[in-house]
Amino acid sequence: MEDLMDGFKNQSWFAGFDITDELPRKYSLKEWIKHAKEAQATVFIAVHGGIGEDGTLQGLLEDEGVSYTGPGVLASRTCMDKVMTSQALSNLSEFGIHTISKDVKRTEDIMHETFPNVWDELIKKLQCLTLCVKPAKDGCSTGVARLCSSEDLAVYVQALKDCIPRIPPNTLSKTHGMIEMPNPTPEFLIFEPFVETDEIIVSSKAKQQLSWKGRRRWVEMTVGVIGKRGSMHSLSPSLTVKESGDILSLEEKFQGTLTCLSLPLHVFF
Incomplete structure (x- = not known):
């Protein structure tokens, strides 16, 4: 520590360490x-x-007059609820911002219906062949899966009913990675048409080359603003290359195993 201190002393920004010898203390929130x-x-x-993410922590901090980073209470609460988010964005279509068609169902109701009937109703209403299912209120990839048949729907709902923590890879009919399941069981599920995006593969890590055939209309990008x-100003877009399946798993997003590429705009336009 002393050697580190001596090295930092020459830096104008260094104001010293705030490390003490006291053991960590446990506090309530x-x-x-x-x-x-x-x-x-x-x-x-x-x-x-x-x-x-749902506005609770933000609200507690605001009540005490403590400043914090990120969105406020209302924005956090809205964005945590995928249905509310879609409703909030619904008036932006004239600016080219659209949300996909969806159907919201109570989880308890689905558990007591016949899965073939539910499946037929969904694909007819949403006019698609495969579905994307997700909890109405949860973050990131938790409980997000691609369903290709009523059998897939039955497996997914049974996993919720049994409160299993995750669905093992390739349990559903189409190849997929580990699906982390929500806990507790969500009250509502959202069903949407599954949108096929272009598959982008790192063909050679040594040469940093991408394999991108460009067969479909859509490519998934992340753009910070x-x-x-x-x-508002947009930052350079980035592409996240998944390792397996159609949907990024929680492990792929947060354990640092992904390839994330920041690309200049002329690649897309």
């Missing part, structure tokens, strides 16, 4: 927020899912 307020700290929210309302 309210106690911790109180300490943050006393320290006049800005809380960097990096809590994935649950209270970190920054700035104030009315003067």
Whole structure:
């Protein structure tokens, strides 16, 4: 530590370490927020899912006048609910922003219906051959799966009924990775037409080459935006190359095994 301290002393930005010899203390969330307020700290929210994304933590901090990073209470609550998010975006179609057709069903109701009937009703209403199912209120890839038949629907609903933590790879009819399941069982499920996007493969990691045939209309990109309302600027788009299946798993997103590529705009346009 002393050698590290000596090396940093020459840097103008270094103000010393705040490390003490005291053992870590356990605080309740309210106690911790109180300490943050006393320290006049800005809380960097990096809590994935649950209270970190649904506006709960944001509301507790606001009640105590503690500043924090990221969206506010209303935006967090809206974006955590996929149905509310779609409704919030529905008036932006004139600007070229559209949301896909969907059907929302109560999980308990599906468990007491015959799966072939539910399947036929869904594909007829949504005018598609395969479906994407996801919990109405959950973050990221939790419980997101591609269903290709009523048998797939039965397997998925049974997994929810049995409260299993995950569906093993390739349990459904089409190849897929591990599917992390929600806990507790969601009250509502969203069904949408499954949108096929172009498959992009890293053909040679050594040469950093992509295999991209461009057969379909859609390619999935991530584009960050920054700035104030009315003067937002987009950052360079990136592509995330999945390892298996049609949907990125939680492991692929958060365990650092993915290939994520930032590409110049002329690649897309």
